[in-house]
Amino acid sequence: MSVRYIESKKTFLLQTKSSTYQMKISDYGYLLHLYYGERLEDEDLSYLIQLQDRGFSPNPYEAGNDRTFSLDFLPQEFSSDGSSDYRLSSIEIKNGDGSYAFVGKVAKHQIYSGKYHLAGLPSLWTTEKDTADTLEIWLTDAVTQLTVVLCYCVLEEKDIITRSVRVINQSEDTIYLNRIMSMTMDFMDSDYDFIHFDGRHTMEREWSRNPLAYGIQTVGSFRGASSHQHNPFAILCESAANEDYGRCYGFSFVYSGNFMCKVEKDQYDQTRIVMGIHPKHFSWQMKPGESFTAPEVVLAYSGQGLTHLTHLYHNVYRENLCKSPYAKKERPILINSWEAAYFDFDEEKLLKIAGDAVDMGVELFVLDDGWFGNRNNDNAALGDWDVNTAKLPRGLKGLSDEIHAMGLKFGIWIEPEMVSEDSKLYRKHPDWCLQMPRRQPSRGRYQLVLDLSREDVRDYIVTSINGVLGSARIEYVKWDMNRFITDAWSAIAEKEKQGEIYHRYILGLYDIMNRIILTHPEVLFCGCSGGGGRFDPGMLYYQPQIWCSDNTDAVCRLKIQYGTTFVYPVSAMESHVSVCPNHQTGRTVPIKTRGVTAMDGILGYELDSTKMTQEEKQICREQIQSYKKDYALIAEGDYFRLTNPYTFMEYVAWEHVSRDQKEALISLVIMEKEANDAQRCVKAKGLNPGMYYQVEEMEGHFSGQVLMSAGLPVPNGLLQYEAIQYHIRAI
Secondary structure, rough: OOOEEEEOEEEEEOOOOEEEEEEEOOOOOEEEEEEEEEEEOOOOHHOOOOOOOOOOOOOOHOOOOOOOOOOOOOEEEOOOOOOOOOOOEEEEEEEEOEEEOEEEEEEEEEEEEOOOOOOOOOOOOOOOOOEEEEOOOEEEOOOEEEEEEEEEEEOOOOEEEEEEEEEOOOOOEEEEEEEEEEEEEEOOOEEEEEEEEEEEEEEEEEEEEOOOOOEEEEEEEOOOOOOOEEEEEEEEEEOOOOOEEEOOOEEEOOOOOOEEEEEEEEEOEEEEEEEEEEOOOOEEOOOOEEEEEEEEEEEEEEEEOOHHHHHHHHHHHHHOOOOOOOHHHOOOOOOOOEEHHOOOOOOOHHHHHHHHHHHHHOEEEEEEEOOOOOOOOOEOOOOOOOOOOOOOHHHHHHHHHHHHHOOOEEEEEEOOOOOEEEEEEHHHHHHEEEOOOOOOOEOOEEEEEEOOOHHHHHHHHHHHHHHHHHHHHOOOEOOOOOOOOOOOOOOOOHHHHHHHHHHHHHHHHHHHHHHHHOOOOOOEEEEEOOOOOOOOHHHHHHEEEEEEOOOOOOHHHHHHHHHHOOOOHHEEEEEEOOOOOOOOOOOOOOHHHHHHHHOEEEEEEEEEEHHHHHHHHHHHHHHHHHHHHHHHHHOEEEEEEEEOOOOOOOOOEEEEEEEOOOOOEEEEEOOOOOOOOOOOOOOOOOOOOOOEEEEEOOEEEEEEHHHHHHEEEEEOOOOOOOOOEEEEEEO
16 A cells, blocks of 8 residues: 555655655654655654754653653644644644643544545545545544544555545534644755745736745735635745756645645744645634534645646646546637627627637637626626526527527526625525625625525525526536625624634535536536636636636736646636737737637637638637647646746747657747847757657757757747747657
């Protein structure tokens, strides 16, 4: 098995194909972390624990006068609270007697084949091809009898370890869980950089890399969603690491709500990283016998730099995350009505857009916002999921039938988690909103948030949306969320349980998605939250692709997609060609460049096809043909970032390489163009050095070694924002 317990050494050994994870039960019963890194063969690493007397670092009572043992500096798997460790804590408990303390010691453990299950939460799952083993370790507080179960699963061939935590109240008192981290990891050194992905609406997942400094660095979200501002993914890498070299550790949180990732460099140059649900306004009541399950963190280690870390995540998220059958299917090329029409449309206008799109090679027409209720702007009708017959007199079915008669598939936009005050639903059920008593609510996009912690609200949404999906032939749904949560108070929850609302909202959302998305496997669902405001593994469990950003400017998208690819596969990124001047930035970029950028994801179109020239339509037709020819390479191949747009300004380049190394596609966009500029070459990666290749855009044959070492010349004649692609195939 890939998980073992060595009784004589009191050590736990977790082995993936290329990595080792080792823990030890200390003399006093505490669980200490020994090692995570390059694979080692059965060697006991207990010698790494060096005890010494450190001033002002308290000692557990049971240690007597042994002043060398202190939790204040020893590396741990799950840190205690209210005892002798002053660093970041994994848990905060308010006990029945009013004390704040948890001191967990190993009570027992269990090893079994297969993967643990997290009730009500998305998580990785295994296929018949996977070898997976689970380790569960019970840490019990001897005074309160509160137990924390640490769950580890090793996906050996995928080089992945997952972690989660279950808290069980075995005491006779009601307690409050005020903080729970799904993962804690201690390192005995601190020569690391902290990489995270921050941003804002329309500029999501911007790459940020900084060396660790003394103290605590924090990223996270308290917006009720994973957010545009910070993504629930972080990397610790040694300071010299780059794409191709160095030790890198990845931490990806499979959750769609409030989260927190903290990294602490302590007084002894050690590092602790924790990740879990954000503790702000989180307080979970646990009566005797009740338990709480924390979401999953997916860990990956690479000793070969950031690119290899990316490949590990891309591989496991393509194979072991999304439940939709579309995760492994080719996606249709769509055109979306939003930037073409916004709210100003009728059936005739939509049919003209769809008809002209057929000539471009588009396969799916998506009707965006504005098709329901009295929805003529974004101030009304959310929650009323009946068709606006003034715009669509024959309903969704009539429009869908016409669209299908053209040879296209049909899709719609929905925003089921929200409600407008100007709606039949709100007038009937104003208490269904998250809204604090005696206070006027905050509005976002002039809408309020439905209380998904309520079963009656969830039932209404499920019935309504399933009714819509059954009313017409619908093959695609864009599921949006256009504001974040405020006023997190439920009209039916007890006052002692109001601190549970943020998390119960997410559990309610997952319940709704289980009952809508997973019961319609024939429908392709695309996630959205003002673009990339909820681009996380929890959403990808249900939806195989997510609208990458509301910013469709091709130049901005180069940075947005660069950051996204560090953890999320290209097959998860929906990316569209839009009109120029761009509606978000006013920038004008050649349509070829817009297509090349959008092909670094799931290609689609966001424009008015009736206003395009024949030349533009022909370019789009060629883009689609090229994309479909290379779809498997793009969606399933290994991904390489050839430049960093934050540090190299001349051009942005990236590459897709087939897993058998027989095909590759290099894409490049000119950025800072200079007159009479230098001759530059872009170097390929991931090819077979001994294999010979033909480059379609050049004459002659080249070895993989030459293409990776000498590279391909970037034509000097390209202007700013022009793009080029190199199609490379083995001969």
